Amino acid sequence: MELNKILFIFIFLASSAWGRSELPELATKQSIENIRFLSKNGTITIYQQRSGSLYLATNYKVFELIKGNSDTNYNVESSASRTNIAIEQDLTFHKNYSLLKNNKIFTLLKGANTVKEIGEGRYPKLHLEDKWVSFYKPYLKELVFHQVGSELEFKIKLSNKLNPFFIPEVQMLSDNFIIYTDINKDGHTGLILYDRRAGKFDVILKVPDINRKVELCLNKDHFFVAELGLNLNSQKTIIYSMERAKIDMGKSTIIYESDFNDFGNLNCTYEKGFLYFVKNMEKERQRTSYEVVKLNLKDKKVSILSDVMFATNYIDMDGNLLLPYQGTYYVLAGASDLKKFDLLKKQDPKLKKENE
């Protein structure tokens, strides 16, 4: 019995050291590298082809959404609201490794099979039940907020001059209140609340250490703020929680603390009552290690979800929680076998004629 235990632990450690996971791999009919979005039940797939075009496949129909070229890559962003989709098209992805260049941003409304170009920038993000999309213009250091389906747009200019590769965190509390992060002239990260109607900016948190960053997460009831260290100069993670209706750091509660720098990547919308993030496991394992965990907001217990030793990110893909690791996608939560729902075939011309 003891020997079996030892053997089990040895195998577990060995497989962990090799980085192989016991988690199920995501199975798709199409090569995963082509896919950019897969709905939870597999009925909707957005994928790109070698030609550089982006396609939408649904209900046995395929639509070409956007044309591209062989150097093109797409990012497709969805949210927990599962209504609209934002798409970023990088036409020179394989030729121009720039973190600053502007890419075309499109929106795809629910049920639609055509996209609308709304501007140029990076890092599109959906807000307020997908009614708004924000994106960032790195050269101008400007956040742009665009109301989906209309021409309404406003901008916020950042102060940051020290970090050219800074990507601000953004959350829209409402049409009029926006919270975002910025860096001041001394290199300190601040959390700013913008009142659009009054045109006022209020610094609600200023991190006194240049070696720390701030991450945000917003769900229906709560607003979460994580303060994390960026390097060994500042080792600590703190996560605050407050009511969405009362954004006030003074009234926030610390729900999690660690003496190590977690990677973050907060998700507070996947499962009610839980906060997901990537945690530093050095304290528990006495060596460099990171795993995806979930924090129970009631009893503050942390459960480890991944088993690869060096998890860096995870993705909430329309309700399936995925771990991209060494070129494979593992399923942390949700369905793993989406083969039967994913479709490769283009619309049959005979069928198309009948439908017309």
Place this chain on the structure above:
Amino acid sequence: MQNLYSKYIFRLALPALLLCGQGFSVYAQESKKGIIESLQELVKINQAKVQKLETQIKGQTEVISSLSDLQDVKINPITMRNLLFYSDSKFTSLIDQDECRFLMLLESSLLKESSQTLNTLVVDYLDEKKQPKSAIVTLKDYLEFKYKKSCSTNSDIKELYNAASWKKTYESMPFVAPKNIETCKVTLNKTISNPHFPYILSIGKVLYDYETGSKSAKSQLNRSSDIASLYKTVTENLDFFNLNYLRNLYQNFDDPQEFCKPYIAEDAWTKSLNGELPLYVLKRRCELISNRSEWDTSLLTKCSQSLNKKPELCSKGDSLGQSLFPSISCDTISDALQSSRLYSDYFDCPSNVDNLSLINSTRVINHLNKIPYKNTGMCSSLTFLNLYELFEKAKQTDLWRFKICYNDRADNSKICLPYIPGTLPDSPLEEGKVLSLAMSKVNGTPDTAHCKIVDKSKYNPGLLEYSIGCFVVTDTNLCTPNNCDRSIYYDKKPVTNVLYEGDLNFDYFPNDFINEQYSLVKMITESMKKSGKIIRSLTDLENYFKDFKDAIIHGVGCGEDLYPEYFKKTMLNQCMPIPFIIDGIKMDKGQKKIIFHASIDQLQSPRMQTWNLVFNAVSNFRLIHPLSTWTMYGIK
């Protein structure tokens, strides 16, 4: 033992000698003012004795023609006392019982009778009537006299340390930086026991006097042609490490802890200062934190002390808004630099160049060439120039992407001239020069009218300085080759028949088989005749570095996996490709860490990265690469 001697025995003996004085001078009985006297009193007494001696000597009418005719010639006890009193105790401690060494110290000007250099001595002798007398002789005469009677080898040894011969002598006893304090002390004791030691010290003295002395002291030194030429030849022929060793030996040979400090120091800054690491490691770091470009030894020493005392200087002072911020602390950078081999004696500016492939390519090229930049100019322009030289070497200049175009006046054909963006005063390909040339062809403007790049906030055609000439007006903070709104004006008039063309699209690794030979990596390996080796594991990496001492590894990986603390992934197959270089490996707190330079980091600030994160990043990038290429290769 020696230290004990110099520290205690001489320091006790000196006041004792001055207080008692009985065995040494005829005038000793006059100094009985009490046992406890202040040092000032002692100095006054001594000065009085010297004056009395000098008066006595001046009163003598005898002229000393030659010391060799005299009997029982000795240095006058008061003079001897002065030598002991005024000389640095660390030199007097070397006297020991060895007369030859004492003479060497005298000859090397390491002993002195007052604050001035010793040129004359008072000697006592017995005249024909066996009467004691004193006389002033030149040091030179005294030494000549002594060397005829004893210590004759001194003059031979002295010749080995003149301006013509010192280099050969010095090279015969090279100093190797010791690895620990014990080895250092043994080495130091050996050096001190060397019969040549005072002459070795004299070279350090020349360096010290020249570099720390006042202007008047330096001009005095310059009057001695021997010393001036010795200083010149030493500084021209010795490297920084050996110069520092000689200075250090001269200043600290009596304090082993202090002497050994630079050699057992753990930090990269001190090691750079003493020559164990290239000097540019410290120099470039100091330039980054202070904007000064001229650095001498004293400033560099102060800078290295600051870097050790305030490690946060590197985190904030590292970025001019051109690389990832914040960087890491000076001590972490120092740890990483000691295992780093990437050549970094220049600056590049990642965000200004914009396409990170170009930054990584020039870092690889510069490491393989190891030639500092000759040209002056804008930071990003130097990177583009470097790259253009690669295209020239690969005979692919027709593929150079930055062009200024116009329609030929004769046949309206489109002519495009290659240019390098930004400012490069020494290069004919500088943007302003090529623009002037293009305008002269199409508008008939003088081709010598150099077009200047001006920030749009400054450009005002109403001002005289902008009313005549050619100007390219742009937002210089925002202008990168990916994103630049330019307007050209000549004599206040907009120029629209000369256009900029081009983009930053270059393949780093090949993205298709047809254009494989035009990728940057292929051009580098073929035109520079280098070979690449795929690196798939940590073992591959370790073996590669072990086998090839100067090789580096380069690759491309997803930024969200390389630096998850800065960038996060929220979308399927999301990846921001970031080229990188790995140039070393070291143990850090029991774990292996690789020395990592991402192209978004400042070149001089390597990080210690975990192999697994890099492997993950390259694996995830491979997934979406058109050829599914494993993008991590060694190059040598």
